[in-house]
Amino acid sequence: MQFPAFFDRVPVVRVRDPLAGLLGASEDGVLEYRYADAVRLAGHSCPTVAGAFLTGRAALAALYPDTLPERGGVAVDMPARADDGTTGVVAQVLTLLTGAAAEGGFRGIGGRFARNGLLRFDMPVEGAGGGVCLRRLDSGEAVAVRFDAGVVPADGRQKGRLMTILQGRADTTENAAFATAWQDRVRRILVDHADDPAMVRVTRLRPDPGGWPAPAG
Template identity: 55%
Template sequence: MAFPAFFDDAPVLRMHDGLSELLGATPDGMIEYRYADAVRLAGHSCPTVAGAWLCARAGLRALYGERVPERGGVAVSLREPEDAGVTGVIGQVLTLVTGAAGAGGFKGLGGRHGRNQLLRYGDAGSDSLRLRRCDTREAVEVVLDLSSLPADPAQRALLPLLLQGSADAAQRREFGRLWQERVRRLLVDHADDPQVVAVRCVA
């Protein structure tokens, strides 16, 4: 399996998962998630998947500082319903990283390590994406703004040809290259850009 080389340059998210440690999947509960993991989950790489990745990273850094975040210890809520636009895709990426799940998630062992009911959609109290630590109740909201990273005009010109099925092999390759170049810029060049990924503390 070959991914674009820049996937290796994207931020790595390191988590501690107490359930993983308890059940012997990892000796110390430490798990590293890479952007390629999110791509495998979603089946594609796009600004939404990359943006959700960076939002997870920014929110966890704001909540935990230099400490390793606790997977299964963060509740996630999104303002929009799950079936609105790309909200469901964003939620899936957040589930991958944080472990937060809806009603169908893992219910825990002896009252510990539950992940169900930690992911909520249609939360009118959130402006966008909210992450809250379950232990301290500290919360942050993360907003993604891609207005400074517009699609290449050539990409937009090629899209109708692809949708109509009239693009040749070279045009399909060029569209994919331009698409992933925008993702690369987001993940690599703007990973720490507060104009793109903004975080604020909430009560």
């Protein structure tokens, strides 16, 4: 297996997972997630997967500015339904990075380390501007993150190339040109614009007394 070379240049997300430490998956509980891990999970590399990876990275950095983020210590609210567009794909990548899972997730050990119920869908949050909301379980601190792939536009020839491929009329050269241009856009998103606030916008939210940020409306 050989991934594109730029995968190694993408920022790494480091977290500490107490459950991993308890069960010996990692001696100190520290885990590193690379973009290749998100690609293995999703089965492909695209602006959506890249954006989800950067969304999780930016949110965790904002919530834990002075220490390693705690995997399993963050809840995630997705603003749309799980079957709406790319919401499910984004949620899967965020589960990878944060541990937050829907109702079918890990239920914990002795009342600790539960991950189920920490990922919710169709939960727009006031002040989030339609972004994904992530909240620390210990402090209630919350942020919303919006990703705008339009900051890095696609090659104008891609639409025509894709149509030719889907119609079964593309040759090897055309297939290669499409794939190369596709991953070049992903590279620019992940490497050239990883810290671009115009593309990955983080907004701090005020949690309600119960801990969860107040739903919109």
